[in-house]
Structures are given as structure tokens and as C-alpha cells.
Amino acid sequence: MTNESKEFQELVEKQQAGLLKPKDRFAIPAQEMPAQDALGRRSTMSEVALGYTPMQARLEAMRCLQCKNAPCVEGCPVRIRIREFVEAIANGMFQEAITIIKENSLLPAVCGRVCPQEVQCQEKCTVGLKFKDVNQSVSIGRLERFAADLSKGCGAVPAVAPTTGKKVAVIGSGPGGIVVAADTRRAGHEVTVFEAFHKPGGVMVYGIPEFRLPKSIVQEEIDVLSKMGVKIVCNFIVGRTRTIEQLMKEDGFDAVYIGVGAGLPKFMNIEGEHLVGVYSANEYLTRANLMKAYAFGRGADTPIAVSKNVAVLGGGNVAMDAARMAVRLGAENVYLVYRRSEKEMPARIEEVHHAKEEGVRFCTLQSPRRILGDAGGHVVGMECLRYDLGEPDESGRRRPVAIKGSEFVLDVDTVIVAIGNDANPLIQQTTPGLEFNTWGNIVVDDNCKTSMEGVYAGGDIVLGAATVILAMGQGRIAAAAMNQYLAR
């Protein structure tokens, strides 16, 4: 179909006249998002998914049935008015679409790219249910991305209320922190964001790779904060450079939001994990993203071992990102070793799909027993065991059971561990009076308020490893509560 094609024009006319019947809508094929060629992209960091064209976006939007009860909205953690924005796109009212999205979501260009839509809005979509295939749901995420990208670069700066004289400290510049900074600044407070790293953006800059989320998108959001008058202080480690108590008692901050993320990577605790060539995914991705290891010898100097055969342990987004990064850093063979079957993988479907296209080999129902090293302490292989799926466990997923005598050695020189994070203990160590649970996560009430007066928290440090949208959602709630608290 082309823009001028009669077919498309007819659909548009019917849509605008309100004559498009469900039957017509079901007949429109789900629109695939154009992507870089799978082979070519193995050697470039630039974004893989290219986004819809306006025609594709309108076609995809016309697949939406405009359900009265809009079940998709229930699946959305921040309750975007999905039906309305999708309709606006179907009608070609792209600016209106983005305005509707922004009522609830501050970072649509990010969320459109990284949200696990297939377990949120799109899981509930009537179209997907009708076809009994979540991949046939209206591609809400792609439409969100489309609308957000069209308004990219226009850099609209939200209005800021007259100054209140109150000071807000935001600790951590991840998605939660960004939302809190924007929302409290809008209310007229003086806001400072403290970030431990030398670049703001949290996991969105040092974790999620460029080929999935271009850094310029995150930077644009940070620039908007600066334009609103938010102060961003990098290389500042709250708890060490200044404690929360000092910020509040000595530096005059009236309210604090803690959004420091999950932090501490977990290891498997198996033999050989200290060998040279074993990395946490956090280390591997940080070196690659933030410190541009891929340009090693060409200006950036952070060395990650030059790997030929890489095993990545895990099945989540982080594991996919690490595996696909390894491909781009020139590894010949990349194995994704996962204990359960592909169905149980928590990663976004699209990432699994892209990883496979790029040649990552999926070794499911396998798990490492130990990592083997040579005399110099370098990784030379990984001994694995094969598994069967047994009875379901507490999480409802079938529990993998080791098959006796199924040991084999995978020939690898690098092992990347991507099995999740524990909570970073730094704030806990340095903030007496703040309540934590047994896992080291901060305890908050429904308003994201902590056990300390004026102190709020959200994101991964509260939820354990979560998602960008959940961190944003908590940021929204916390900021509203903070604004209310400061207005007393």
C-alpha cells in the first residue's frame, strides 16, 4: 500500500466518516515496524527498530476497535488514555495524540521503546484476544513511539509555577528521578538532582544500549529539566558526599526523593566466577555504553576483553542487551544460557526476536555448573547441565530440574552474568531511621512516603528490579505527595 493508494484512501475516508466496521478493522494486517537489516546491524550501535511511517501508524491505529471499556488502559501502569490517542493517530491528528499521552507519561519516546507492552496494555487488547495471539494486538507501544518521535526536537518546556521557596532533592537521575524532578519543579519548587555517575539518566544511559534506546532521547529529557531550571549535579554520591540527614538539616532541603535504582549485581556463586573474563551484565554494559568500550583504541579507553565466544546467563532484557552488545563488539559466537524454556523468558518478545535475528544462539533448559579457567586465570570454558521442566513453582512457572549425567562443556572465553540485582546498601548504611525490608528495599506507603518525614522513594530501590514505566509511575505518585506535603 502506498500513501496515495486507493485502498488506504478509502480506509481513511471511512475512518473519518466513522464508517469503519470491526470487520474492516480486523482485515487490516498488523503493521510490522521497519528495522535495520539483521546482518548489517551486527556491527553498528545505531538503533535497530526504525519506527512506523505515518501511513503505517494510521493503518495500525485503524485496527483499534475503540472498545467502550478500553481494557488496554487497565494494563497500563500509568493509565495513558490509549483509546483516545490511538484514535487521534488514526485520524492523522498526531499532535493531539502526543498531548494525550503526555497527560500521563512524561517519557513516551522512552516507554514506546522499552515497555514490555505484551504483558501490559497489549496483553489486554481485544484485537489480540480475538486472534488469540498477543502479537496481533494493536501495537500500542509502536504508536506511542511514533507520536513521541514526531514531536522530537521541538523541546517544549513545561510551564513552571511561581517559586515557592521550598527545596527538593532528587537522588538518582533514572526515570523515577526525572519524573519527580519535572513534577516538583512544575509546582514551583527549587529542585536539585544528585547523580553518582558522571552522566545523568540512570539505567537508561548506562544499562539499556544505544541500539535499543538512543542516548540522545534521554539527553533531550535531561535538557528539558535543565531548561525548566532543575539543577543537575553529577559525581555526587548521596550517603557519602552528603548524607540525607545533612541535605535536610544543613543544606535546607525540605523534601527528598530516593530513586537510586537496584544496584548490586547478583552472581551465581559457582566455582570460577572470579576468573578473568567473567562480568556482571552491569559491568559489561556500562563499559560498553557509558565508557564507549566499543571505540577502544579509537579515543575511548575502557577495556573490555576482546571476546570470541561469549556465554550470557539469564533470560531477561538485561541478558538480551548483553548478548546483542557482545555481537556488536565482535564476538563470533554468542550463547544465551537459560535455565527454563523460551516461553518463561521475562524479556520483551521483540528483544528475543531481534537477538535471534542477529545470530545469538539460545541454549534453553541449560544452566552452568562451574566456569573453567586456565593457569593464568582466564576463562576457557563453562560446564553446563541440561534441565527438564517439572512442576510449577510459587511463581507459577514450571520448575527446571537437572538431568543427571548431562554435563557438557561450552567453549567460551567470556561469561556475562545477567541474573538480576540486589539492593545497593549504601543508603541503608548511611541513613539511620529509614526503614528497609529484609531484601534491603525501602519500605513505602501508597504515596511512596518512607518512614522518614519528608522523604519519599520509588523505582527499583523500592520494587526490586522493575521497569522504566513502574519507576515513572511511582515518581508521579511520589511527586504529587511531595507537592502536597510542601504546600502545607
Next chain:
Amino acid sequence: MSFKILSKRQLSENVFQVDVQAPLVARARKAGQFVIVSPDPDAGERIPLTIAGANSAQGTIRLIFQRVGKATAQMAELNEGDALGYVAGPLGRPTHIENFGTAVCVGGGIGIAPLLPIAAALKEAGNTVVSILGARTKELLILEEEFRTLSDELIIVTDDGSYGRKAVVTEPLETVCRRSPKPNLAIAIGPTIMMKFCCETTKKFEVPTQVSLNTIMVDGTGMCGGCRVEVGGKTKFVCVDGPEFDGHQVNFDLMMKRMSAYKALEQKAYEAFREHVCKIGLHHKTTI
């Protein structure tokens, strides 16, 4: 914030001392803590350096570093009036300081620098401080004067006998441990191999021993796990659980293997940098 270098001294061929403006760090830091610095605000290896001292009135911290890789070489090129890309910290848990009685402080090579604030704090807390400093050769010995002033007893050894006794630090350490009463605490900071043998020595005499580990680091806040070591059979992160640990529990052999990890690559970056600097004619010797 500008992290301006207010003064610079060359302590030996490859060792430099700078006083850098970082008022918040100067105010917050305690003995045993470190900072992460980079000559370049955007890219480059993040370098962990122990804080060798601070002047909170002036708002400066003292850093002593050795030119070993590209980033430290780049730092060595900076002069008074120039600024570092960033300084983040103070990081790590401070040393536990109290009046233990007699403390023996062993420093080797560049490890003498991080030892200084700890020895000073121990002295201030009322301890009798016996310092043992070791270097390969006389020219590489740093901070002798500072240690002479604060120590109750100072023993110097060099590998080649060019200054002090010709010995390795474990020899006088053993002698001191044999004394009666034996020291109440030992602190050893230096090359990993030195710390390993110091711990073996003090273990024989059951003298509790603290070591300060200088592993590879990326973020310095617990996020990457690159700094992990095995202590008492458990994985610990040097940047958040340390940098000081009970030396008798540390698996030094494992640590030494890991330390060699990036050496070859780092060397490559350094060579490339040297070549680059020579080509554009920037290379100049820093005046002392």
C-alpha cells in the same frame, strides 16, 4: 564545580602528588576512603584513588598517583591551574579508628600514600605507631618525612639496599611481631603480593591485620561488581564492603589473577597515548 589542581609535586619518576579543589569531599572524607577521578569529564577509565589527605579549610584533597596506564598518564600531564574532569566521593567505608595500643603500619611502594592518613589517624587516637616503609629503590620511596614526623618508630627497607635496610617489609614486620607485648594491630597497604605475605607473617603471631585493596573499579558505588574479591569464602565488593578487609580472610591468589585482567589492554591504550602525545609534541617533563 571545578576540580582545579592547586598544587602539584612529582614525588618520584612516576609518582605525582596533587592537591585538588573538592570542598565537599574534603569536608566529608575520613581516613581509608577513596575517590573516583577522571582527567576527562566524558569518557575514559574512571580511576579509583585513595585520599592521602585533605585540607577542609582550603577545600582541597590530596591525591597521590602512579603513572601506569593511559588515564594516569593523562592526569600526570595536567599542571597547577588545570582541572580534573571530575572527582566523585568519598567512597568506601572509613577505617575503624580507636586506641588499640600499638599499631604497626606497613606500606609498600605507592601503597605508602593511602597508608598516611590511616597512620596519622591512629596516632591521633593515641596509638603507638610503628611504621615500616618499603620501596624497590631509594628514588621510589615517598612520604618519608611525613611518616618520620608521625611515627614513634620508623623502619625503612629497599629491595636493592640503596636506602635503609636491604630487605622486604615482612622481615622487620616479623621482628616487630616477635616483640613482647606483640602489636595489637597491623595495617598493610601495597602491592597485592606484599599484602599477602604480610598477612601470612602476622597470622603466625595472631596479630589482627587490616589490608586496603586496590582492585579494578568502574563505578565505585556497588553497581558493576568488577571490584569483587573473595573474603572469608564470600564474594565482597571492594567499593561498598571495603576497601579495608580482614587480611587473614582475603583470597589474595584469586585477587592477583583478576588484577592481571586488564593489564595487557591497559598497556595498549597507554602506548597509543604515548605515541599520540609525542606526535603532537605535548610531552614535557613535569617540574618538581
